[in-house]
Amino acid sequence: MMSRFICIYHIILGVLVLSSPAYAGNFVPESIISIPKNENAILVEKETQMLYVYSLEDGKMDIKFKAACSTGESPGAKKKAGDKKTPEGVYFLMDEYEDRYLTPVYGKKAFPSDYPNFLDQRQGKNGSAIWIHGTDKILKPMDSNGCIALENNNILSLADYIHLQATPLIIVEKILKIDSDVQAHRKEGIRKMLDSWIQSMETGSYHQYLSFYGDEYLPDISWWEAWLGARKKSIRDKVELGAEIANIGIYAQGDTFVVLHDFILSSGKEKIKIGRRKLFIEESDKGYKIVGDVLQDQTKSHKAIHVPLVAAARKLVRTREVSVKETIQKWLAAWSSKDMDSYAGFYAEEFYSDGLGKKAWVKRKRQIAKKYNYITVTGKDFRIKKNKGDYYEVSFFQDYESSGFSTQGTKHLKFVKKGGLWKIFQESWKKK
Numbered sequence: 001m002m003s004r005f006i007c008i009y010h011i012i013l014g015v016l017v018l019s020s021p022a023y024a025g026n027f028v029p030e031s032i033i034s035i036p037k038n039e040n041a042i043l044v045e046k047e048t049q050m051l052y053v054y055s056l057e058d059g060k061m062d063i064k065f066k067a068a069c070s071t072g073e074s075p076g077a078k079k080k081a082g083d084k085k086t087p088e089g090v091y092f093l094m095d096e097y098e099d100r101y102l103t104p105v106y107g108k109k110a111f112p113s114d115y116p117n118f119l120d121q122r123q124g125k126n127g128s129a130i131w132i133h134g135t136d137k138i139l140k141p142m143d144s145n146g147c148i149a150l151e152n153n154n155i156l157s158l159a160d161y162i163h164l165q166a167t168p169l170i171i172v173e174k175i176l177k178i179d180s181d182v183q184a185h186r187k188e189g190i191r192k193m194l195d196s197w198i199q200s201m202e203t204g205s206y207h208q209y210l211s212f213y214g215d216e217y218l219p220d221i222s223w224w225e226a227w228l229g230a231r232k233k234s235i236r237d238k239v240e241l242g243a244e245i246a247n248i249g250i251y252a253q254g255d256t257f258v259v260l261h262d263f264i265l266s267s268g269k270e271k272i273k274i275g276r277r278k279l280f281i282e283e284s285d286k287g288y289k290i291v292g293d294v295l296q297d298q299t300k301s302h303k304a305i306h307v308p309l310v311a312a313a314r315k316l317v318r319t320r321e322v323s324v325k326e327t328i329q330k331w332l333a334a335w336s337s338k339d340m341d342s343y344a345g346f347y348a349e350e351f352y353s354d355g356l357g358k359k360a361w362v363k364r365k366r367q368i369a370k371k372y373n374y375i376t377v378t379g380k381d382f383r384i385k386k387n388k389g390d391y392y393e394v395s396f397f398q399d400y401e402s403s404g405f406s407t408q409g410t411k412h413l414k415f416v417k418k419g420g421l422w423k424i425f426q427e428s429w430k431k432k
Contacts, residue, residue: 027177028061029054031090031170033250033257034187040064040161041251042093042132044148044171046071046086049141051150052175053161061180065161067154070139072146077173078115081127084145087115090251090258091169092278092296093132093162107134108152109159113169118280118292119256132158132169165276165297166260168251190250190257190281193288201243202231214282214289223310230313234267238386241316242266245277257281257288260296265309267316268390269420274308324384324392324415327422335377338369348416348423361427373403379411391416391425398429408432 032041032054040055053065071086072078078087091113099108110133116125132148134155143149148171150158161167193212200208206224213219234241245261252258263277280292327346334342344362351358369375382396391414398411414426 026180028180028183030176030178031172031252032061033183033190033252034248035061036247036249039163039247039249040167042161042167042169043175044069044071044169045175046171047174051148053158065157067150067158068139070141070143070149072144073142078127078130078146079125086144086146086148086171087120087125087130088171088173089117089119089253091115091117091130091171092165092260093167093169094165096159096164104136106131107136107155109134109155111162118294119253168249168260170251187250190259190288193281194245194248194259197290198243198245212290214291217291219293226310227313230310239316240267241313255282256291265312265316270316272312272316274312324394324422325382327415328379328382328394328396328413331424332377332379336375338375340366340369346424348418348425351425353427371404375402
């Protein structure tokens with residue numbers, strides 16, 4: 001409880017000291033904590049009927065665009081359908097409609113929001129179709145059914161600052177300003193919590209992961225055992241498997257922080273973006289706790305919040321083995337078709353076997369290819385092993401046949417990754 005009091009004290013102090021000339025220009029909107037690079041935040045103030053677009057320039061928050069707007073004709077925050085009120089909170093613009101798809105009342109362009117969000121639903125609020133749009137009439141203050149209306153030229157200008165499902169729409173009654181140092185302290189605390197949360201997913205236990213969630217919110221955890229299995233397999237196979245977040249935006253909806261980020265699984269330089277994940281975070285005497293966890297959007301191959309986490313993990317763990325095997329199949333095909341330029345491309349520059357470097361090795365193979373009318377090389381029973389130093393050893397049964405010679409035996413290849421491709425740097429053969 002004491003930490004909660006201290007945090008509130010610092011925030012209030014940060015707001016109060018703005019009246020001092022010493023802090024002139026050193027304040028930012030209290031509801032915008034962090035904006036990702038190349039992103040913007042839309043802030044609507046109902047009291048003044050103004051819309052602002054903020055972005056970060058050289059670490060400083062600047063207004064890039066502003067325009068008069070019209071919100072719901074009834075004052076206060078929206079609670080139910082038909083109350084003609086504009087909601088207050090942090091939302092995201094999910095789609096875009098041109099005028100040819102709209103009735104005239106929506107003007108030249110419209111952007112639907114995701115109201116009601118997780119917090120609204122938790123508080124029993126309902127209703128829908130809260131949009132930012134143009135208009136076909138003279139703009140008047142508080143003259144909409146709950147949407148945010150702009151003059152047509154301004155909705156067209158605003159469109160340049162919007163990235164669907166990423167740009168926040170923050171609606172408040174009055175914009176409160178806070179000392180930027182206090183805001184930076186809030187950002188630092190939330191980022192530290194997010195880093196620890198990700199680490200618990202990478203290496204922690206079920207209970208450690210759940211400790212980052214509020215007591216009254218139980219996230220879906222049915223995926224954990226499968227995820228743990230993927231983690232263990234990555235260790236056995238010596239494949240690095242990690243989770244990370246990027247393009248992090250942090251915004252405030254009252255006492256709750258809304259964090260939107262790209263959720264990514266990685267293995268070395270290989271990455272799979274699962275989608276944009278949205279966390280609702282509250283601060284208590286136990287620190288920051290997640291009270292809501294939803295997926296804002298999903299990549300086309302991932303259509304559920306945690307199932308794709310496991311699927312992506314399994315794919316990453318298997319990706320290198322599959323990629324190595326596919327490389328071998330292409331190498332065999334190039335040799336069988338006597339496509340010696342392609343064949344040469346499968347070897348690393350530092351290749352060395354049987355006393356030959358790459359140039360001499362390929363030269364010898366070109367001579368063999370010219371000697372025989374046909375060559376057929378196939379492989380089966382592949383065994384793939386990852387070794388230290390990020391290279392793979394592969395052994396398999398090889399069947400070689402040509403117009404003048406045939407043999408069978410075990411082929412051994414060693415692969416290293418060069419320029420994103422697997423290359424052979426050692427090769428040996430043992431006759432059956």
